[in-house]
Amino acid sequence: MHGTNDIVYPYTDEFIVDRISQTFDYISQRNPKAKIYFLTISNTNGRLDRSNKRINQLNKRLISAFSQQVTIIETKPLSDIFEYILDGLHFSDEGYKHLKSVVEEAIK
DSSP, X not given: OOOTTGGGTTOXXXXXXXXXXXXXXXXXXXXXXOOOEEEOOOOOSSOSSSOHHHHHHHHHHHHHHHTTTSEEEOOHHHHTSXXXXXXXSSBOHHHHHHHHHHHHHHTO
């Protein structure tokens, strides 16, 4: 998971995509056989400091930029369920349990 905190800074989407790309390149250079999984940025519930519109826009760019390079794991369904989000941003224990099952399914 990458990018959640980046959107509160005055970074452009292009800058964030580039930084994440550098992370993928770093991993691939050190282990060319590594399978990389990327969790999309989760939407927030009631947070004024993180716009879901911006998150959705950035996720579309991330998916477009990286879907051929990494396995994308979509987190939006998790953030749509209120009891999965503890403080409007972080997953609750139930949210993490569900996230675990989503990730496990993706890596089968």
